[in-house]
Amino acid sequence: MTAAADSAQEAQWKRWRAVADLYHAYFTGLILTVVTRRGTADAAEFVFRVFRRQQQERFLPGLEKLGLSHLPPAVAAAQYHYLSNWLGGVHVEYMYESDVKAWIRYPPPRWIWKGTAICGVPGEVSRAMLRGWHANNGVALGDLHLGFVCTKQSVDGQDGLEGYYHQYDHPLELDQRLVFARHLEAPPFDAKTAPALPVASWPKPRLEKAYRNYAMEYVRTAAPVMVQLFGPEDAGYLLHLTGKLIGMQYFDEAAAALATSRGGAREFASFLNALFAAQDDNAEMTQSEGTFEIRQQSWKLMDDVADCHRACAKVLEGLFEGLAAGCGRHIGIRMRPAAGGRPPLVWTIG
Structure with missing residues (x-):
């Protein structure tokens, strides 16, 4: 590969990482928006449903993709969390104790x-996340003997979130699949004995795209869950508000990676066009008398989400309004969706 090709590829990966950072911030912000606007109980239910939905959609196919299906249930579940999170840039450790722990x-x-x-x-x-995913891995595997024991939670002031999968000698009731044992502590992590992805199957370009998709996947799951849980009106407000706040905070970081800058309508239209490309969305831009129109032909994030309500488009509407505010004052942006909030989405900037 030539130096120019290397440079172009590095620039592409930088753009993908900027998209990952933006959607990562959006997902974290969405949880905090629910905590502050709806309260702890609603936020916990929201997080539970997001992680349960992801677990049901991703866990078993992920075991196959990562080559873990042949392992004992406790080991397979733990290695899945280690490798799948590692792909998304999440710092996680794995420690084997036995085939059942x-x-x-x-x-x-x-x-x-x-x-x-x-x-x-x-x-x-935080407990809702564990209830949604970790506590249900045994059910997904068809092994009701498998549960998760949490020994630490970072949000409680402990030095991380940790615990172990344990295959008991008896089937577990629903409230036994997640238990807490705060008096225990994980053994030391040894990177040399940890599982690794086969390099041939996971070259650098695939890893970089997986890093981007990992963060985007949370928003893909969260938006329809929020609509189903809170209803379109309330969910649309929360999705839009979160997007606007995050967009305002993250424009400069995203613009630097996308090689764009602050300014007026022209600069923002250029930024948005670059963002669509970095998300793998097809878009066409036209200009007329100082007004720019971008016709977004695809929204791959929500392409095959069966229960995608038109209120889910508030994710983009809020995010782009916030990014426009971060780019410069008084940049107007308006969305005109097709039926059901599906593409094409037409954005007018000016």
């Missing part, structure tokens, strides 16, 4: 509660 640990800093966000996350919300 395997640990995972998410040391600080926590990916999902990045930076100061961790101060706004109640313990109940």
Whole structure:
């Protein structure tokens, strides 16, 4: 590969990572928006449903993709969390103890509660994540003997989130599939004995795209869950508000990666066009008398989501309004969706 091709590829990966950072921030922000606007109980239910839905859609196919299906249930579940999170840039550790007991640990800093966000996350919300995913892996595997024992939660002031999968000698009732044992501590992590992805199957370009898609997947899951849980009106408000707040905060970071800058309508139209490309969305831009129109032909994030309500488009509407405000004052942006909030979405900037 030539130096020019290398440089172009690096620039592409930088753009993908900017998209990942934007959607990562949006997902974390969405949880905090629900905590502050709806309260802890609603936020916990929202997080539970998001992680349960992801677990039901991704866990078993992920085991196959990562080559883990042949392993004992406790080991397979723990290695899945280690490798799948590693693909998304999440710092996680795996410690094998036996075929019926395997640990995972998410040391600080926590990916999902990045930076100061961790101060706004109640313990109940973190527990809901474990109830949604970790506690249901045995059910998904058809093994009701498998449960998860949580020994630490970072949001409770402990040094990370950790616990172990344990295959008991008896089937577990619903309330036994997630239990807490705060008096225990995970063994040390040894990177040399940890599982690794086969390099031939996971070259650098595939890893970079997986990093981007990992963060985007959370928003893909969260938007329809929010609509089903809170209804289109309330969900649309929360999705839009979160997007606007995050867009305003993250424009400069995204613009730097997309090689665009602050300015007026022209600069923002250029930024948005680059963002669509980095998301793998097809878009066409036209200009007329200082007004720019971008016709977004695809929204791959929601392409095959069966229960995607038109209110889910509030994700983009809010995000783009916030990004426009970050680009410059008084940049107007208006969305005109097709039926059902599906593409083509026409954005007018001016």
